[in-house]
Amino acid sequence: MSQALPDAIAARHFEACADRIVETARALADKGWxxxxxxNFSMRVDAGHAAITISGRDKGKLGRDDIMLIDLDGQPVGTEARPSAETALHTQVYRRWPEINAVLHTHSRTQSVASRLFARDGVVRLQGWELQKAISGYHSHDTVLEIPVFPNTQHMPELVAQVDAWLDAGKPLHAYLIDGHGIYTWGRDMAESERHLEALEFLLACELDLRTLRSS
Ligand SMILES: CSC[C@@H](O)[C@@H](O)C(=O)COP(=O)(O)O
Ligand SMILES: [Zn+2]
Structure with missing residues (x-):
């Protein structure tokens, strides 16, 4: 696939991002997530562009050709491929936080069940777990870490507006669940995004286990 980038260095950076996305996607697929x-997965390529998965591809079998270039309005650059149906949720993150360079979205069973269970409260309130310290900026198990649960919709501008409303209310945001759907999280690089995702998966599973054990 031809990717029109301003110069050869940027083109090489796109390829490096694409390869990193492929590596992460395979690892997450191997976990069954x-x-x-x-x-869907993406990485920032430069101030105005991101590399993102093409819509509908099997995320466990991606190659470099399954990743495409977009601008931060979500428009394809140098390709007629169709970016992820949820591209707007990725570009929102890149536009709001210039320091963020990778966004991950998965559909694990734990994430899906937790999103349904906590949808009524609109938030998962995590406190008392040592692993909360895997989230950047959290230094104690005692600090409350809130993960909002937004109603699902096929209309991306509505989801974008829900995320904007949370942030515009001044609340911290490191990840969010979408009801019956999955999770979004991000980081300054792919390793940080992966750490956030793995920690949140573990924490959500612990919350689900606690609920089950306490009600039995
Ligand atoms: C196959 S159902 C999942 C999709 O509706 C969507 O939520 C998703 O995560 C993948 O969409 P995609 O357009 O491939 O990025
Ligand atoms: Zn999804």
Whole structure:
């Protein structure tokens, strides 16, 4: 696929991002977190562009050609491929936080069940777990870490508006769940995004286990 980038260095950076996305996608698929072509992944290429998964591809079998270039309005650059149906949720993150360079979205069973269970409260309130310290900026198990749960919709501008409303209310945001759907999280690089995702998966599973054990 031809990718029109301003110069050769940028083109090389796109390829490096694409390769890193492929590596991460395979690892997440191996954990069973990307069933049936679900999930999407991206990395910032430069101030105005990102590399993102092409819509509908099997995320466990990606190659470099399954990743495409977009601008931060979500428009394809140098390709007629169709970016992820949820591209607007990725570009929103890149536009709001210049320091963020990777966004991950998965559909694990734990994330899906937790999103349904906590949808009524609109938030998962994590406190008392040592692993909260895997989230950048959290230094104690005692600090409350809130993960909002937004109603699902196929209309991306509505989801973007829900995320904007949370942030515009001045609340910290490191990740969010979408009801019956999955999770979004991000980081300054792919390693940080992966750490956030793995920690949140673990924390959500612990919350689900606690609920089950306490009610039995
Ligand atoms: C296959 S159902 C999942 C999709 O509707 C969507 O939520 C998803 O995660 C993947 O969409 P995609 O357009 O491939 O990025
Ligand atoms: Zn999804």
């Amino acid at each position: 990307t069933p049936a072509t679900s999930s």
